[in-house]
Amino acid sequence: MGRKLETVLTGMAFGEGPRWRDGKLWFSDMHAHEVIAMSPDGKRETVFSHSGPVSGLGWLPDGRMLVVSMVDMALLRIEADGRAVVHGDLSGVATGRCNDMVVDASGRAYVGNFGFDYPDGERKAAKLARVDPDGTVSTAADDLMFPNGTMITPDGKTMIVGETFAERLTAFDIGAAGTLSNRRVWAQLGAREYPDGACLDAEGAIWVASPFTNEVIRVREGGAVTERIKADQGVFACMLGGADRKTLYVLTASGSDPEDCAARRLGRVEVVRVDVPGAGLP
Numbered sequence: 105m106g107r108k109l110e111t112v113l114t115g116m117a118f119g120e121g122p123r124w125r126d127g128k129l130w131f132s133d134m135h136a137h138e139v140i141a142m143s144p145d146g147k148r149e150t151v152f153s154h155s156g157p158v159s160g161l162g163w164l165p166d167g168r169m170l171v172v173s174m175v176d177m178a179l180l181r182i183e184a185d186g187r188a189v190v191h192g193d194l195s196g197v198a199t200g201r202c203n204d205m206v207v208d209a210s211g212r213a214y215v216g217n218f219g220f221d222y223p224d225g226e227r228k229a230a231k232l233a234r235v236d237p238d239g240t241v242s243t244a245a246d247d248l249m250f251p252n253g254t255m256i257t258p259d260g261k262t263m264i265v266g267e268t269f270a271e272r273l274t275a276f277d278i279g280a281a282g283t284l285s286n287r288r289v290w291a292q293l294g295a296r297e298y299p300d301g302a303c304l305d306a307e308g309a310i311w312v313a314s315p316f317t318n319e320v321i322r323v324r325e326g327g328a329v330t331e332r333i334k335a336d337q338g339v340f341a342c343m344l345g346g347a348d349r350k351t352l353y354v355l356t357a358s359g360s361d362p363e364d365c366a367a368r369r370l371g372r373v374e375v376v377r378v379d380v381p382g383a384g385l386p
Contacts, residue, residue, distance in 0.1 A: 107333050111373070113373035114371075116133050116369060117357075118362075118371050119355035119357065119372075120132045120340060120341050121160045123386050124382065130151070130161055132171070132172075138152060138154065139151050139152040139169075139171060144346060152169070156174065156175045156176060157362065160204040161205070162205055162386060163207060165209070168181055171188070172215055173202070174203065177217070178191075178193060179215060191239050192235035192239050196241060200221065201217060203217055206254040208282070208385065209385070215232070216230065216254060219249070219251075227250075227269055230248050230249070230250065231248070232245040232254075232265065249270040252301070253266035253302035253313070254386075256386075257384050262278060263275065264290050266302055266312065268298045269298065271296075272292045273293070273310065274289060275290040290325055293323070296317060297319075298314065298316055300312070300339070300340050303386070305344060305378075306349075306383040311342050311352060311378075318334060318335045318336065318356075335356050337357060338358065338359060344383075350382075352378045353375055355373060355374075356371065356374055
């Protein structure tokens with residue numbers, strides 16, 4: 105018998121960007137326009153509310169949180185007094201709603217965007233933005249098909265980004281100044297296995313959300329799948345957390361339509377214990 109998911113939190117609109125920090129799971133409830141911190145027992149706290157949808161999360165070295173404001177095409181910085189200020193203007197790089205993000209150990213943020221008017225527009229490649237700690241915005245990589253689920257290996261030398269509509273995970277070398285080079289396919293996934301949120305484990309494998317097959321999949325470099333865990337609705341993101349980093353938190357929803365999600369609130373946080381702990385960033 106395969107592993108089974110257990111629900112720890114219900115009533116969300118659409119969970120995205122889960123991160124494990126300070127003994128809690130932090131994530132964006134995208135279509136409820138808020139950031140939530142949840143304790144392992146399922147107790148939730150709204151830590152930030154916004155005027156529009158929010159997605160990727162990260163932190164600067166001094167502990168200030170960064171939040172992707174999707175429609176504004178802005179990276180927000182939450183100050184100690186709770187004020188949100190624009191940390192980086194992404195509009196010069198993004199060609200669609202801004203989305204997932206990873207922040208490296210020095211505070212550089214790498215932010216993806218849809219690349220086109222999802223879901224109705226013609227699919228077009230996107231650029232990955234880099235926001236330096238001083239707020240300077242530049243293009244880190246281009247020609248990515250819906251960059252999503254970005255990760256950095258524990259040594260800080262490799263970035264892996266999901267290209268959702270290319271059904272693949274793509275790797276880059278990270279230079280000392282945060283530049284990306286040596287682009288290569290890390291793993292090609294199967295038909296309709298569109299990679300969404302993802303996280304690394306200590307064996308170098310990746311747990312990746314597959315929304316259209318209602319699964320979270322563990323895949324190794326080269327594409328070998330070692331495990332699949334089924335859900336009863338779409339799986340949009342995942343993160344390894346818990347005291348030993350062996351609890352896989354899985355964010356599921358009935359779909360991604362903003363109005364439907366906000367009205368029905370069928371989003372959940374589900375959990376399952378796994379064998380290998382989490383590693384790397386986020």
